[in-house]
Amino acid sequence: MNEDKLTKIVSLCCRRGFVFQGSEIYGGLSSVWDYGPLGAQLKKKIKDLWWETYVEKRDDILGLDSSIIMHADVFAASGHLEGFSDALVDCPGCKKRFRVDHMEKSKNGFHICPNCQTEINISVNKPRNFNLMFKTNISATEDNPNYAYLRPETAQGIFVNFANVLNTMHRKLPLGIAQIGKAFRNEVTTGSFIFRMKEFEQMEIEYFVPPEEAEQRYQEWIDERFDFYVNKIGLSKNSLKLRPHDKDELAHYAKGCTDIEFNFPFGWSELEGIANRGDFDLKEHSRISKKDLSYFDSKTNKRYLPYVIEPSAGVDRTFFAVLCDSYHEEEVNGKTRVVLKLKPHMATYRAAVLPLLKNNSEVVNLAKNLFCDIKKRMPVVYNDTGAIGKLYRRQDEIGTPFCLTVDVESLSDKKITVRNRDTMEQDRISIDMAAGFLEKETGLK
Numbered sequence: 323m324n325e326d327k328l329t330k331i332v333s334l335c336c337r338r339g340f341v342f343q344g345s346e347i348y349g350g351l352s353s354v355w356d357y358g359p360l361g362a363q364l365k366k367k368i369k370d371l372w373w374e375t376y377v378e379k380r381d382d383i384l385g386l387d388s389s390i391i392m393h394a395d396v397f398a399a400s401g402h403l404e405g406f407s408d409a410l411v412d413c414p415g416c417k418k419r420f421r422v423d424h425m426e427k428s429k430n431g432f433h434i435c436p437n438c439q440t441e442i443n444i445s446v447n448k449p450r451n452f453n454l455m456f457k458t459n460i461s462a463t464e465d466n467p468n469y470a471y472l473r474p475e476t477a478q479g480i481f482v483n484f485a486n487v488l489n490t491m492h493r494k495l496p497l498g499i500a501q502i503g504k505a506f507r508n509e510v511t512t513g514s515f516i517f518r519m520k521e522f523e524q525m526e527i528e529y530f531v532p533p534e535e536a537e538q539r540y541q542e543w544i545d546e547r548f549d550f551y552v553n554k555i556g557l558s559k560n561s562l563k564l565r566p567h568d569k570d571e572l573a574h575y576a577k578g579c580t581d582i583e584f585n586f587p588f589g590w591s592e593l594e595g596i597a598n599r600g601d602f603d604l605k606e607h608s609r610i611s612k613k614d615l616s617y618f619d620s621k622t623n624k625r626y627l628p629y630v631i632e633p634s635a636g637v638d639r640t641f642f643a644v645l646c647d648s649y650h651e652e653e654v655n656g657k658t659r660v661v662l663k664l665k666p667h668m669a670t671y672r673a674a675v676l677p678l679l680k681n682n683s684e685v686v687n688l689a690k691n692l693f694c695d696i697k698k699r700m701p702v703v704y705n706d707t708g709a710i711g712k713l714y715r716r717q718d719e720i721g722t723p724f725c726l727t728v729d730v731e732s733l734s735d736k737k738i739t740v741r742n743r744d745t746m747e748q749d750r751i752s753i754d755m756a757a758g759f760l761e762k763e764t765g766l767k
Contacts, residue, residue, distance in 0.1 A: 328587035331645055332515055334660065335361065338720050340645070341516060353509065353520045360720055361641070363670040363701075365523070368640050369502050371554055372525045376500050383498035383527060384491060388479025390504055391458065391470050396478050399610035400603070402455055402471075409449040415440030421509075422449045454507045472506040477632065479503070480528040481603045485615055495617060495628055496539065498529040502637070516638045517586065523637035528630050532619065533601070536577065536629035540598040544580050547596055547633050551582065555640065556665035557647050561585045562593070575602030577629075584643045593643055594635040601627040644668060648721060654746070662721030663744055666764035669721045671703045673760050676713050678729040680706040688753075689728040692738070696757045700764070718743055723764055726756055 335341040340361035344354030357365055377385045397403045409422045416438040425433040425442075432441035454474060461468035473479060480499045487499055502525050509518060516522075531539045548564065551557045567579040577598040584593040604615045604627045618625045648662045666672060673696065677689035686706065693704040703722070705713055710727065717725055727739040737750045740759065751759055 327646075327649070328515065330651075330660075331587070331649055334649070334662075334719060335645070338716075340364070340720075351520075353518065355516050355519060360670045364644065364668065365637055365641055367668055368555070368637055368644070369523075369525065372550075372635070373500070373502060375550065375554060376498070376527060380498075382493075382496055383500050383529075384487060384493070386480055386483060386487065386499050386501045387503065388476070388483060388501060390473055390506075391460065392473050392478060392482075394470060395610055396482060396607075397455065397471055397474075399606040400478050400481075401606070402474055410452050411442060411444055411447055411449040413438065413440055413442060414447060452508070454509055456506045456508055474507050475505050475634075476501045476503045476524045476526045477528060477603075477634070480526070481607055481615075482611075484528075484530070484604060485613065488617065495619070496529060496531040496535065498527045500525075500527045502526075514588065516642050517588075517591065519638060525635040525637055525640075527633050528603075529632070530617070530628040530630055533626065533629045536598055536600070536631065539631045540578055540596070543631050543633050544582075544596050547594055547635070548582055551593070551640075551643075555644060556668060557584070557643060561643075561647050563590065565590075575600055584639075584646070586642070586646055593639050594633065597632045597634070599630040599632055601629055603630055604628065659715065659718060661718040661743060664721035664723075666723045669723055669764075670701065671717075671720075671722045672700045672764045673702045673724040673726055674713070674717045674722050675702060675704045676710060676725055676727045677706050678710055678727055682730065684733055685728055685730060688732060692726065692728065692753060692756060696760065699757050700760060702760075714741065724760060 336343075338360060339358035342356045342358050343350040344356050345351050373385070376383050394403070411420060411422050411433065412418075413420065413435040415435055418435070418437050420436060422433065422444065425436060428434050428441050430441070432443050434440075435442060456472040457469050458472060459467045460470045480501055484499070488497070503523065504521060505524050506521050508520060529539060529543065544564065548562065551562055552559050561584055563583050565581045565583050567581070572579055577600050579595060579597040581592045582594045582596070583590045607613075608615045608627070615627065616625045617628050644664065645662070648664045650661050650663055652659050652661070675689050675693040675696070677685045679685050689706070690704060693702060696702045705716070707713075708716070714725055721743070723743050725741040725743075727741065729739065732738055732753065736753050738753055738756060739748050740751055741748045
């Protein structure tokens with residue numbers, strides 16, 4: 323594991339307002355994180371780009387926003403009540419609990435505690451299965467509970483609404499239903515930052531197709547989603563790879579599954595999974611609910627249960643991958659410069675407007691006027707809280723592509739200094755050309 327890079331990214335996130343520890347002032351919660359001002363903006367950009375690409379610009383996919391709290395029978399049908407569990411073992415040394423399948427083994431075959439390095443004999447300290455779902459009481463009283471569950475994935479909300487969408491929107495197959503939303507899993511995690519959390523956000527599509535088209539559509543979605551990360555999000559192709567699941571990895575109902583993996587600081591891990599789920603989900607929900615979820619195909623005059631192709635992406639993992647891929651360090655004048663080389667369309671701000679002299683009212687007023695003019699057309703930030711060198715470094719660390727510096731000469735020549743984040747090269751341009759320059763250089767036009 324590249325612990326040094328991971329530690330630096332976590333530090334940057336906390337220092338610059340991307341991610342904070344959940345409930346930090348009370349000691350924090352394990353595997354619970356809050357997104358700060360810059361993190362919330364980056365998350366929104368990721369979600370907006372996904373939604374625009376698949377819901378707004380395609381005519382075969384519709385959007386949905388289903389409830390987080392769901393009936394217990396939903397998860398009886400999906401198999402989560404019976405089989406959604408992890409084998410956990412208690413460490414006799416530090417008294418903490420860990421997933422057995424995430425622990426390394428010592429030379430003598432014992433499992434090693436990832437926290438205190440104690441060797442654990444699981445024949446003595448036997449693992450126990452723990453269900454990963456969060457149960458909640460939706461009754462008005464404690465003495466007469468009515469238990470429901472927080473969804474562990476957004477997919478089930480799509481499956482139980484399949485007939486509703488079909489009957490109200492009058493669409494034919496193939497048809498996708500897309501959803502972005504929170505999901506909850508009571509997982510035990512160690513040192514993976516936002517890669518695996520108890521509360522996380524998913525971007526999922528359930529793409530319903532005739533059974534005979536399933537394999538073709540499955541391959542199409544693998545290609546489509548890989549292309550999205552490279553050409554839409556802007557991740558390096560060298561940081562991504564496809565990993566088809568072996569047969570012994572597949573869920574019993576799955577016809578195929580391929581992971582898009584990213585090279586995180588701790589190694590290659592799943593960024594997204596694309597699965598051919600067959601007709602399992604609609605079949606089981608039909609069986610448990612006693613409702614007909616089949617589709618009548620007017621072309622063939624046949625009724626059948628559609629197969630489902632599922633591209634399932636994590637907002638948080640995509641966020642993490644963007645930070646990891648864009649994080650760079652370089653030496654400048656004997657000091658380390660940290661820079662997030664985000665693609666301009668993913669940066670929180672397209673530019674920062676900086677007055678060189680914050681005590682010169684004329685310079686400040688000109689800078690603020692420039693800021694207000696550009697802000698009408700794109701996201702920019704104004705900052706005068708430090709020396710210009712420090713201000714440049716702050717913007718480098720949050721990935722701002724350009725800095726626009728207003729100085730005393732700007733008052734007479736009506737020009738400003740434009741600094742490029744990646745090259746650090748500086749140029750003078752006319753003030754009235756600033757917005758047009760940014761639109762051209764950051765891809766707005």
